[in-house]
Amino acid sequence: MIRPAALIWIGLVVVIAVVLFLVKYEVKSLDDELAVLQQDTLAQQEAIHVLRAEWSYLNRPERLADLAERHLDLEPVGPGQLVAFDPWLEKTPNRSAAELGRKISSGRTEP
Amino acid sequence: MTDLALRSWRSGAKPDYFASRARGPVLSENRNRRPLETARTRLLVAGAVFALCFAVLGSRIIDLSLLGGADANRPTAHAPTATLTLARADIVDRNGTLLATNLPAPSLYVDPTMVLDAEEAADKLRAALPELDRDTIIQRATAGGRFVWIKRNLTPNQHYEINRLGLPGFGFVREERRVYPHGPLFAHALGFTGVDNHGLSGLEKAIDEALSDPTEARRAPVALSFDVRVQHALHDELSAAVADFRAKGAAGIVLDVDTGEVLAMVSLPDFDPNAPTLNTAAAHFNRASLGVYELGSTFKTFTTAMALDYGVVGLNDGYDATKPIRIAGYAIRDDHPKNRWLSVPEIFVYSSNIGAAKMAADVGTTRQRAFLDKLGMFAPIAIELPETGRPLTPKHWREINTLTVAFGHGIAVTPLHLIDGFATIVNGGIRRAPTLLKRDLDAPTDGTQVIRPETSAIMRRLLHLVVTDGTGKQAAVAGYLVGGKTGTAEKAVNGRYKNNALLSTFVAAFPMNAPRYAVLAMLDEPRGNESTFGFAGAGWTAAPVVGRVISRIAPLLGVEPVNEEIAPGRNDLVVHINGRSRQLASF
Numbered sequence: 001m002i003r004p005a006a007l008i009w010i011g012l013v014v015v016i017a018v019v020l021f022l023v024k025y026e027v028k029s030l031d032d033e034l035a036v037l038q039q040d041t042l043a044q045q046e047a048i049h050v051l052r053a054e055w056s057y058l059n060r061p062e063r064l065a066d067l068a069e070r071h072l073d074l075e076p077v078g079p080g081q082l083v084a085f086d087p088w089l090e091k092t093p094n095r096s097a098a099e100l101g102r103k104i105s106s107g108r109t110e111p
Numbered sequence: 112m113t114d115l116a117l118r119s120w121r122s123g124a125k126p127d128y129f130a131s132r133a134r135g136p137v138l139s140e141n142r143n144r145r146p147l148e149t150a151r152t153r154l155l156v157a158g159a160v161f162a163l164c165f166a167v168l169g170s171r172i173i174d175l176s177l178l179g180g181a182d183a184n185r186p187t188a189h190a191p192t193a194t195l196t197l198a199r200a201d202i203v204d205r206n207g208t209l210l211a212t213n214l215p216a217p218s219l220y221v222d223p224t225m226v227l228d229a230e231e232a233a234d235k236l237r238a239a240l241p242e243l244d245r246d247t248i249i250q251r252a253t254a255g256g257r258f259v260w261i262k263r264n265l266t267p268n269q270h271y272e273i274n275r276l277g278l279p280g281f282g283f284v285r286e287e288r289r290v291y292p293h294g295p296l297f298a299h300a301l302g303f304t305g306v307d308n309h310g311l312s313g314l315e316k317a318i319d320e321a322l323s324d325p326t327e328a329r330r331a332p333v334a335l336s337f338d339v340r341v342q343h344a345l346h347d348e349l350s351a352a353v354a355d356f357r358a359k360g361a362a363g364i365v366l367d368v369d370t371g372e373v374l375a376m377v378s379l380p381d382f383d384p385n386a387p388t389l390n391t392a393a394a395h396f397n398r399a400s401l402g403v404y405e406l407g408s409t410f411k412t413f414t415t416a417m418a419l420d421y422g423v424v425g426l427n428d429g430y431d432a433t434k435p436i437r438i439a440g441y442a443i444r445d446d447h448p449k450n451r452w453l454s455v456p457e458i459f460v461y462s463s464n465i466g467a468a469k470m471a472a473d474v475g476t477t478r479q480r481a482f483l484d485k486l487g488m489f490a491p492i493a494i495e496l497p498e499t500g501r502p503l504t505p506k507h508w509r510e511i512n513t514l515t516v517a518f519g520h521g522i523a524v525t526p527l528h529l530i531d532g533f534a535t536i537v538n539g540g541i542r543r544a545p546t547l548l549k550r551d552l553d554a555p556t557d558g559t560q561v562i563r564p565e566t567s568a569i570m571r572r573l574l575h576l577v578v579t580d581g582t583g584k585q586a587a588v589a590g591y592l593v594g595g596k597t598g599t600a601e602k603a604v605n606g607r608y609k610n611n612a613l614l615s616t617f618v619a620a621f622p623m624n625a626p627r628y629a630v631l632a633m634l635d636e637p638r639g640n641e642s643t644f645g646f647a648g649a650g651w652t653a654a655p656v657v658g659r660v661i662s663r664i665a666p667l668l669g670v671e672p673v674n675e676e677i678a679p680g681r682n683d684l685v686v687h688i689n690g691r692s693r694q695l696a697s698f
Contacts, residue, residue: 045195046215056209057292061343077666080590 198287198308200322201332202301205374205549208339209292209332211301211315213308216264216288219273223259225280226252232278236261239272252280263306264288289315295381296342299397300335300373300496300547303384311387312395314547317495334549336372341365344663345375349632352656353379356637356647362398362526363656365664366629368534368620370550371543371558373494374628374668376400376527398635401498403523406616406633407600408582408649409533410519411467415459415573416536417482418470420566429454432465439511443468443518446599446648447582459573460581462597464518471517472510479513485561486532487542488524495547500525519598526616530631533618537574537594537626540567575623586619586654588662590672594626595619595657597649602636612636617653621661622670630664632656 068074202211226232233248240262251259264286265273273281289304291297302313308323310316314335322333349361365375378398382390396402418424432453436443445463458466471479483489491499503523505512515521527545535542540562550556562570574594577583582597598616601608616633620626637652639645646652665672 042195049195049197049212050214052209053212053214053290053292056212059208060293060296061340062296062347065343065347076663078590078662080672082590082666082672 198323199289199304200324202314202322203332203334204337204339204342205334205372206338207334210297210335210337210339211289211291213287214290216266216286217270217283218263218286219261219265220282220284221252221259221261222257222280222282223252223254224257227279229253232281235276235278236273236281239269239276289384291384293339294385295383296339296346297337298381298384299378299395299399299498300337300376301384302497303387312497313397314495316497335547336367336370336374336549337376337547338374338668340667341664342375342377344667345630345632345660346377346379348656348660348663349377349379352632352634352637352652355640355642356634356652358634358637358652360393360398360635362402362631362633362635363660364399364526364530364629364631365660366530366534366545366631368538368626368629370556371531371534371545372550373545373547374664376547378402397496397498398526398633400492400494400496400525400527401500403500403503403525404614404616404633405520405523405600405603406526406529407519407598407614408462408464408467409529409596409598409616409618410516410522411459411462412536412570412574412596412618413483413486413488413532414467414471414474414479414517415455416562416566416570417479418474419455419569420482420562421474421478423473424455424470426455426569430458430463430466430469432458432463434465436465436468436514438514439509441511443514456573456576459596460576462582467517468514471513476508476510476513479516480508482561483516483522485542485559486535488522488528488532492525492527492531492545494527494545499527502528519600526631526633529616529618530629533596533620533631534626534629535561536567536570537620537623537629538567539564571620571623571626574620578619582648582650583617583619583654585650586617586658586661588621588658588665591621591661591665591670592623592673593619593621593658593661594623595630595654597654599648599650613647615647615649615651615653617649617657619654619657619661621665622673624673627670628664628668630657630660632660 197213199213201209201213204210223229229249229252232252233245236248237243237245243262248261251261261281262269265283270283274283287308288306289308291301291303298313300313302310302315302317304310304315310319310322315322318333345363345365349363352358353361361377361379363375363377364373366373376399378396378400380394382394387395419426429452431451432445432448433450435445443464445461445465447461447463449457449461449463453461453463453466455466455470457463458470474482488502489504491501493499502525505516505521512521531542531545534545540560541558542561543556543558571594574596575592576594577596578587578593583595586593586595595618598614598618600614600616601610602612602614603609604612614633614635615637616631618629618631620629632653634652634656637647639647639651643651
């Protein structure tokens with residue numbers, strides 16, 4: 001004769017076994033998914049790496065110079081195009097603007 | 112169990128034991144009860160053992176479930192991320208531009224035991240790899256053993272094509288290949304690596320261990336002191352000059368005078384480090400750091416600085432340069448003879464050999480050697496390159512050596528030595544070891560004081576005077592205060608100086624009121640053309656190169672241009688060119 005307590009225990013064992021089985025399979029599938037993602041990450045990193053090399057290759061100065069010459073109206077910046085702040089201010093007709101500029105460039109900016 | 116059964120079991124299982132017991136008269140009485148006790152004791156022991164096991168298991172279950180266990184139920188928040196690891200660290204320039212990197216490049220091998228039809232495979236492979244020889248493929252595909260390389264480091268396209276052929280017995284091994292996106296631009300400085308990813312020359316060889324160090328740290332790229340833009344400007348202008356003057360070669364360096372960082376280093380002719388074996392040995396020779404040359408009048412910078420620093424002469428002193436010096440059967444003459452008394456600034460600006468020699472004679476041999484030694488002219492430059500040249504100096508330093516070394520003959524150093532010494536002269540007199548690695552801006556740069564800061568200030572004025580009034584006029588750049596020194600040396604061929612084989616050098620720094628960068632250009636055997644009226648001297652060939660390089664790189668490097676008329680520090684650069692009479696501003 002099987003007592004009710006034994007029935008409960010047997011039932012419990014079966015339930016736990018099924019749950020364990022399910023959890024195990026879920027972990028396994030997650031593991032597989034992780035491995036795939038890791039593979040994917042590596043592939044993407046490698047692709048980024050190759051693209052970085054290509055970017056550097058396409059940005060060779062001689063290539064850029066050639067392209068700029070053919071397609072742009074720009075020229076390299078010469079010394080004449082760079083003007084320091086102070087000499088420019090000397091020529092400004094507006095004295096107050098010049099004063100303000102001098103203050104800014106000397107670091108004293110209180111009003 | 113009945114007594115009978117027990118007895119029969121006993122006699123069957125352990126006949127000797129019970130037989131001996133049965134003989135004893137005392138024991139015969141308890142003969143029937145003893146086996147039962149034995150059985151019970153055994154059961155008890157077995158039961159205790161099992162109970163202990165269950166107790167251990169039970170306590171472990173309680174430990175795991177209720178008390179939290181040791182580490183067993185720590186949640187896994189995130190799995191470690193996969194990171195791409197390459198066999199060799201990247202190299203970048205000071206702004207992070209990629210200069211050298213490893214790219215995956217699979218290699219093709221064959222397992223001859225699995226090849227079905229070697230001839231058919233060879234024909235198909237030749238379609239994808241036309242550079243391979245058909246017979247070689249067949250020979251390898253039918254060789255003994257189970258592994259033979261067919262081709263190392265395939266391109267992605269080749270990999271795809273061969274994979275598509277689906278040839279049995281042919282397989283790929285994942286390998287990496289060093290790639291230099293900028294090609295020949297950094298050929299000599301970076302060097303190149305072999306097929307097994309080990310550095311064979313240049314920086315790749317010098318810091319090979321650091322680059323292939325298999326630790327965490329190597330994932331960070333190595334940052335160099337180079338600037339791609341500066342390197343390109345220098346390479347471009349030197350190449351143009353080599354073509355213009357049909358020179359055999361050229362070398363150029365740009366150096367940060369305050370930190371010793373090398374911003375650019377070019378040696379021509381050069382080679383493509385992506386395919387280093389295609390070039391001759393001459394192309395692999397690094398003229399900038401390995402080649403030693405007699406650099407001529409550029410050494411007068413050192414002679415003048417030395418004489419001023421030792422207090423042997425002042426700016427108002429001078430020497431008689433009317434007659435050549437005759438010593439030991441040789442005559443020391445001037446290339447641009449003035450045939451008169453010359454002040455020290457004039458000697459320097461007009462590059463008088465006689466004056467420089469007399470100055471050195473007054474300083475003396477011992478002090479001259481000590482000074483050049485302090486400037487580092489006697490030892491190879493300690494820099495991150497395996498190719499560093501050892502200077503050639505006179506074995507026995509006689510008086511004539513003192514005189515010729517004063518104007519750069521009889522001593523052969525690398526261009527790197529020259530620009531290093533030059534930077535020391537203009538930067539306030541502090542010598543710092545040049546480096547190819549980017550320096551940490553906060554880290555103090557240690558250096559040794561070689562000349563006094565005041566001497567350095569005087570030298571800056573004299574060098575600027577050379578560009579405004581002397582032999583280096585063609586290096587002048589609008590907006591920038593350039594100062595430098597020309598050097599035109601005849602090359603010694605078979606022990607004699609050839610007057611048609613010149614080595615033209617110009618070394619300069621800018622801006623001269625507070626120098627930040629030094630630039631050197633050296634042309635090997637330039638020949639004059641119409642634009643230079645046939646002259647091949649440094650003032651006509653090397654100086655314009657330096658001028659153009661400075662005008663290109665100064666705006667890039669953030670050097671503020673000055674209006675020469677109202678330049679701050681202009682008065683600092685005034686030099687009394689002739690101590691006796693007139694005063695001349697150096698602008």
